Amino acid sequence: MSWKKRLSVLSAAALLTVFTLSGCGSSNDAASGTASTGTTASSGKGLTGDFEVQYFVGGYGDAWWKKVVEEFQTANPDLKIKVSAGPKINDQMKPRWIGGNPPDFVYIDGAGLNARQMIEDGQLEDLTEWYKTAKTVDGDLISESLTQAPEDYSGKTYNIPLALSSWGIFWDKKLFADNNWKAPTDFDSFVAVSKEIKAKGITPFIHTGIYPYYINNSILYPAMVSANNDDFSILQKIAANDPEAFKSPAVMTALNQIVTMRDDGIIDPAAVQLNHTDSQMLFLQHKDAFIANGLWMPNEMSKDVPEGFDFGFMPSITQKPGGKSIAVTSTATVGVAAKAKNKEAAYAFIQFIFAKKQASQWAELSGAPSNIKGDISASNAPAFVKQAAEYLNSKDTIVVPTITFNADVEKAMNDATVALTIGTIDPNGWIERVSAAAQKAAN
Amino acid sequence: MTSRHWQRNVFILTFILPTLILYCLFMVYPIIQALYYSLFDWSGSSENKDFIGLKNFVDLMHDPIMWQAIGNDYFLVAGKMIGIMLLATFFAVSLTRFRLKFALFFRSIFFIPNIISVVVIGVLWAFIYNPQIGFLNSILSLITGTEVKTAWLGFPFHTIWMLLPPSIWAGIGFYMILLIAAIQGIPESYYEASSLEGAGQWHQFTHITLPLIWEQIKVSVLNIMMTTLNGSFVIVMIMTNGGPDNSTQVMGSYLYQMAFQQFHFGYGAAIGVVILIMSLITTVALQRIMRQETVEMN
Numbered sequence: 001m002s003w004k005k006r007l008s009v010l011s012a013a014a015l016l017t018v019f020t021l022s023g024c025g026s027s028n029d030a031a032s033g034t035a036s037t038g039t040t041a042s043s044g045k046g047l048t049g050d051f052e053v054q055y056f057v058g059g060y061g062d063a064w065w066k067k068v069v070e071e072f073q074t075a076n077p078d079l080k081i082k083v084s085a086g087p088k089i090n091d092q093m094k095p096r097w098i099g100g101n102p103p104d105f106v107y108i109d110g111a112g113l114n115a116r117q118m119i120e121d122g123q124l125e126d127l128t129e130w131y132k133t134a135k136t137v138d139g140d141l142i143s144e145s146l147t148q149a150p151e152d153y154s155g156k157t158y159n160i161p162l163a164l165s166s167w168g169i170f171w172d173k174k175l176f177a178d179n180n181w182k183a184p185t186d187f188d189s190f191v192a193v194s195k196e197i198k199a200k201g202i203t204p205f206i207h208t209g210i211y212p213y214y215i216n217n218s219i220l221y222p223a224m225v226s227a228n229n230d231d232f233s234i235l236q237k238i239a240a241n242d243p244e245a246f247k248s249p250a251v252m253t254a255l256n257q258i259v260t261m262r263d264d265g266i267i268d269p270a271a272v273q274l275n276h277t278d279s280q281m282l283f284l285q286h287k288d289a290f291i292a293n294g295l296w297m298p299n300e301m302s303k304d305v306p307e308g309f310d311f312g313f314m315p316s317i318t319q320k321p322g323g324k325s326i327a328v329t330s331t332a333t334v335g336v337a338a339k340a341k342n343k344e345a346a347y348a349f350i351q352f353i354f355a356k357k358q359a360s361q362w363a364e365l366s367g368a369p370s371n372i373k374g375d376i377s378a379s380n381a382p383a384f385v386k387q388a389a390e391y392l393n394s395k396d397t398i399v400v401p402t403i404t405f406n407a408d409v410e411k412a413m414n415d416a417t418v419a420l421t422i423g424t425i426d427p428n429g430w431i432e433r434v435s436a437a438a439q440k441a442a443n
Numbered sequence: 444m445t446s447r448h449w450q451r452n453v454f455i456l457t458f459i460l461p462t463l464i465l466y467c468l469f470m471v472y473p474i475i476q477a478l479y480y481s482l483f484d485w486s487g488s489s490e491n492k493d494f495i496g497l498k499n500f501v502d503l504m505h506d507p508i509m510w511q512a513i514g515n516d517y518f519l520v521a522g523k524m525i526g527i528m529l530l531a532t533f534f535a536v537s538l539t540r541f542r543l544k545f546a547l548f549f550r551s552i553f554f555i556p557n558i559i560s561v562v563v564i565g566v567l568w569a570f571i572y573n574p575q576i577g578f579l580n581s582i583l584s585l586i587t588g589t590e591v592k593t594a595w596l597g598f599p600f601h602t603i604w605m606l607l608p609p610s611i612w613a614g615i616g617f618y619m620i621l622l623i624a625a626i627q628g629i630p631e632s633y634y635e636a637s638s639l640e641g642a643g644q645w646h647q648f649t650h651i652t653l654p655l656i657w658e659q660i661k662v663s664v665l666n667i668m669m670t671t672l673n674g675s676f677v678i679v680m681i682m683t684n685g686g687p688d689n690s691t692q693v694m695g696s697y698l699y700q701m702a703f704q705q706f707h708f709g710y711g712a713a714i715g716v717v718i719l720i721m722s723l724i725t726t727v728a729l730q731r732i733m734r735q736e737t738v739e740m741n
Contacts, residue, residue, distance in 0.1 A: 272597030
């Protein structure tokens with residue numbers, strides 16, 4: 001081979017290396033972005049500088065976010081807003097959070113972000129003092145504009161709930177009417193109607209066994225609150241990793257309700273191996289009469305809902321006769337990064353998005369209730385969203401505020417509940433296992 | 444002479460360097476990083492990491508889920524090795540030595556699972572196993588005449604057995620093609636000569652085919668072991684998410700669970716290091732077990 005030829009081979013190999021490496025480098029650009037130091041004006045209007053918003057795009061979509069960011073931009077024409085959004089944004093932005101270069105504002109939703117973990121990691125700004133007096137752009141106190149108050153972290157506030165949904169039990173009103181079954185109002189009536197359903201050859205109840213937090217949030221936690229005289233502090237104690245919480249008789253009562261459901265053949269044996277989509281499909285096909293799920297489910301399955309299917313919903317079925325319903329809420333929150341470069345813009349943005357008109361706008365564009373108080377009855381929001389909003393504002397419902405468990409304790413509860421539903425452990429085994437996990441997390 | 448020598452070195456480096464750089468960047472560097480992170484108590488999202496030495500490894504030793512995961516991993520390794528190698532060898536021999544009519548057609552059919560994504564295979568088999576609307580229960584109901592509603596992926600114990608059929612089904616094609624190529628490389632005259640001496644198909648298989656494709660079998664077994672230890676987490680995540688109650692957890696899925704869902708990145712990195720060490724030990728052990736004098740064709 002001549003020297004010239006060798007040189008061409010060398011050049012080609014070098015080029016190949018450069019291209020490959022430059023390709024790798026450029027793939028990170030989308031996630032890393034730029035967030036230069038921002039300077040802002042002191043007033044709420046006319047903010048300047050750079051301002052970066054991070055939001056996850058999931059079940060609620062991004063139509064509302066696009067709209068509200070556009071409105072905020074119009075209100076602050078000199079502010080340079082950068083949006084970092086998408087279904088994978090939590091993972092994409094992780095290197096920036098770790099590297100101390102986070103966005104200014106973050107919407108905490110979807111896999112990969114856990115508010116409690118972010119607080120433990122010192123990533124979220126302490127909003128306690130600001131929140132006490134912060135007002136929306138309408139001039140109302142934010143604290144008075146919310147249906148659900150922010151989660152309390154040892155007396156401190158770090159994140160504010162924006163989206164509000166509830167866990168509970170669904171059934172098809174039409175199926176029940178056709179069979180003269182009565183919708184349950186408490187645990188006794190639930191067990192009674194389940195037996196009637198079973199006699200008709202339909203399995204009474206299905207849940208999402210692969211993700212046991214569905215049954216925990218819809219059955220177990222409401223049952224604990226009901227058995228604790230409607231006092232949800234028991235869940236807060238669990239969230240605080242207090243092993244004593246599991247010694248409460250309310251925990252045993254709640255676990256025994258699941259045992260009753262298991263032993264009476266109410267729980268579909270298929271549930272243990274099903275994910276949310278599969279279990280929801282079986283429910284829509286009337287293979288199962290009840291399903292443990294969240295209020296987003298009708299919207300999630302809208303393309304598969306058979307004609308005439310009429311969703312009935314109740315936040316809980318584990319209360320005693322005459323007892324109040326317990327709604328374990330599911331919220332997605334917003335916060336300010338502790339290392340935000342434009343905190344003023346982030347605060348102003350929060351004041352902007354909690355304005356009263358956003359209640360209807362969120363419900364319409366996201367297909368779910370928001371945490372902002374406001375009458376959405378005249379809006380174009382789906383009917384079930386309006387119903388749900390009514391439920392959450394009802395005086396006959398105990399609405400459990402956002403409670404984030406330690407990830408290890410939550411996993412232990414999920415695993416133990418699934419083991420309980422298939423009979424590999426008893427309630428004492430559940431308590432023993434989860435107490436140990438809480439003890440470990442507390443140390 | 445020196446100039447020629449230098450030119451030769453440059454020429455060799457031209458070919459080695461790009462691959463070496465990429466290998467270091469995407470293999471060596473991540474391994475070193477994993478080793479480094481395994482020594483820290485780190486959530487994976489915090490700026491701060493606490494150096495804890497080997498504590499993650501000590502905790503791993505006392506973690507019952509980790510032992511369950513290791514057991515499941517080696518169960519899958521053993522099950523896949525036996526299942527895939529037996530079936531792949533059987534099909535390879537059948538399609539080459541038995542002169543079947545539709546050999547090409549069957550070869551394509553058996554290879555199809557290899558061009559399907561593992562995710563699709565997982566979803567497909569989850570449907571087959573679905574207790575209410577699944578194919579398996581429907582067939583069994585038809586045969587037995589009674590309604591079968593077995594939750595195939597929800598047994599209190601031994602659910603990991605149910606992950607073997609999809610894993611074996613997905614793996615046969617590739618190894619079958621590998622063995623077919625090896626068998627086709629064996630001169631026909633060997634078989635003709637042995638036939639004249641009165642050797643039957645089984646005798647030919649054990650005395651001609653098997654010794655001459657042993658290198659390919661060895662490579663296949665090692666490859667099955669390595670891909671299982673490193674990759675079985677995909678099928679676990681899709682079909683069972685490690686459940687019920689961690690009974691189908693493998694090291695890879697447990698790594699993902701701890702590092703990305705329970706925010707123990709350091710612990711997850713330690714699991715990764717254990718996977719690496721176990722893969723190395725198993726590779727060496729298997730190579731020793733399968734060591735056999737090389738039979739060469741003249």
